[in-house]
Amino acid sequence: MSIVAELWHFLRVRKKFWLAPIIAIFLLLGGLLVLVQGSALAPFIYALF
Numbered sequence: 001m002s003i004v005a006e007l008w009h010f011l012r013v014r015k016k017f018w019l020a021p022i023i024a025i026f027l028l029l030g031g032l033l034v035l036v037q038g039s040a041l042a043p044f045i046y047a048l049f
Contacts, residue, residue: 011017 007023011019
C-alpha cells in the first residue's frame with residue numbers, strides 16, 4: 001500500500017490530478033484482463049486491444 005500512498009502524494013504535490021482517472025482506467029482494464037483470462041470472453045476482450 002505504500003506505492004499507492006506514494007503515488008497519491010506525488011499527484012497531490014505536483015497537482016497532477018488529471019492523471020488519477022487515467023490510472024484508474026488502466027487498473028480496471030488490467031483487473032478485467034486478469035479476471036477473464038480463463039473464460040470464454042477472453043478472445044473478445046483481447047480483440048479490443
